């Protein structure tokens with residue numbers, strides 16, 4: 001009898017905690033993205049300009065992108081995929097040969113290309 005009562009209370013407590021818990025709507029991640037220049041910056045940031053992403057800033061010097069996004073709408077791996085589809089390797093997802101080959105010549109970061117004219 002007593003056990004049943006305790007079990008019922010426990011079940012209610014677990015339910016309340018379960019419904020009260022909601023994942024946050026804002027998270028910030030940093031990850032490495034390969035690129036060479038301001039054109040790459042635009043391409044990378046544009047690739048991340050999707051629903052669920054609030055801010056995306058890529059730094060050519062550090063090769064790091066900072067993304068502020070809504071984890072209820074997107075998973076972190078999707079951010080990597082979006083960048084890879086645009087032709088840029090991330091620390092988790094490699095761009096396909098085709099996506100990479102579509103980049104302008106000076107953006108071919110795998111060959112050690114460096115943009116000097118822009």
Ligand SMILES: [Cu+2]
Nearest residue numbers: 037039040107
């Ligand atoms: Cu570039």
